[in-house]
Amino acid sequence: xxxxxxxxxxxxxxxxxxxxxxxxxxxxxxxxxxxxxxxxxxxxxxxxxxxxxxxxxxxxxxxxxxxxxxxxxxxxxxxxxxxxxxxxxxxxxxxxxxxxxxxxxxxxxxxxxxxxxxxxxxxxxxxxxxxxxxxxxxxxxxxxxxxxxxxxxxxxxxxxxxxxxxxxxxxxxx
Amino acid sequence: xxxxxxxxxxxxxxxxxxxxxxxxxxxxxxxxxxxxxxxxxxxxxxxxxxxxxxxxxxxxxxxxxxxxxxxxxxxxxxxxxxxxxxxxxxxxxxxxxxxxxxxxxxxxxxxxxxxxxxxxxxxxx
Numbered sequence: 001x002x003x004x005x006x007x008x009x010x011x012x013x014x015x016x017x018x019x020x021x022x023x024x025x026x027x028x029x030x031x032x033x034x035x036x037x038x039x040x041x042x043x044x045x046x047x048x049x050x051x052x053x054x055x056x057x058x059x060x061x062x063x064x065x066x067x068x069x070x071x072x073x074x075x076x077x078x079x080x081x082x083x084x085x086x087x088x089x090x091x092x093x094x095x096x097x098x099x100x101x102x103x104x105x106x107x108x109x110x111x112x113x114x115x116x117x118x119x120x121x122x123x124x125x126x127x128x129x130x131x132x133x134x135x136x137x138x139x140x141x142x143x144x145x146x147x148x149x150x151x152x153x154x155x156x157x158x159x160x161x162x163x164x165x166x167x168x169x170x171x172x173x174x
Numbered sequence: 175x176x177x178x179x180x181x182x183x184x185x186x187x188x189x190x191x192x193x194x195x196x197x198x199x200x201x202x203x204x205x206x207x208x209x210x211x212x213x214x215x216x217x218x219x220x221x222x223x224x225x226x227x228x229x230x231x232x233x234x235x236x237x238x239x240x241x242x243x244x245x246x247x248x249x250x251x252x253x254x255x256x257x258x259x260x261x262x263x264x265x266x267x268x269x270x271x272x273x274x275x276x277x278x279x280x281x282x283x284x285x286x287x288x289x290x291x292x293x294x295x296x297x298x299x
């Protein structure tokens with residue numbers, strides 16, 4: 001009888017382990033930004049790329065109904081691809097302001113990039129060493145973060161903004 | 175006088191070197207417990223990627239600001255999720271991860287005890 005109990009315990013344990021394996025295998029463990037959505041941004045102070053005495057802070061962002069914070073660089077090919085969608089967002093007027101953060105880039109290259117493709121940004125800041133990007137959970141560019149006037153992150157776009165994401169932004173800011 | 179001066183300089187040099195190497199060891203420990211999110215199975219300490227370089231700078235800054243290891247992990251977890259730390263903090267979501275090895279150990283020990291006792295019992299009979 002004792003052996004039977006031991007066997008039952010071992011059998012249950014094996015089944016339990018298999019269940020854990022099964023659940024574990026079905027779970028995707030890739031990095032995602034779900035936990036940042038709904039959180040409030042803080043310690044935001046960004047210097048202007050051309051004039052380091054000029055900066056934008058949380059107080060300035062609170063004045064906007066919606067703000068799209070976009071990380072870009074002249075060396076980033078997908079940033080070129082998404083640029084036209086950012087320019088299109090300019091048509092939305094006062095509904096949304098776009099803050100561009102130049103990521104690990106040379107100032108002159110960033111300026112040339114914006115001269116060549118057009119400047120969709122209401123403010124362009126510089127993140128020379130990339131430290132600022134950590135505040136937004138960035139791990140590669142382009143990435144964009146949509147926040148509301150309460151500085152709450154509504155949506156995070158990892159990778160270049162395409163037509164689908166552009167439409168999604170329009171829907172979210174309505 | 176000269177000898178005293180020599181000893182003072184040596185003392186300052188040794189203390190500074192030891193302090194700085196202690197900090198380097200602590201930093202390395204933190205880097206080792208952070209996962210490089212853009213690499214395949216590498217820690218921040220192992221990786222030379224751009225992402226790892228940025229995380230190292232941020233950790234260094236926070237460390238110099240006097241933040242503790244736990245505060246640094248908490249900050250990075252708030253930005254990148256639990257996935258960034260190799261050794262996640264104990265919570266209701268991962269209590270099995272922490273307790274199961276001990277439970278298995280105790281269960282295994284109990285099983286061995288039962289088997290040994292049974293074998294002994296059979297031998298006596």
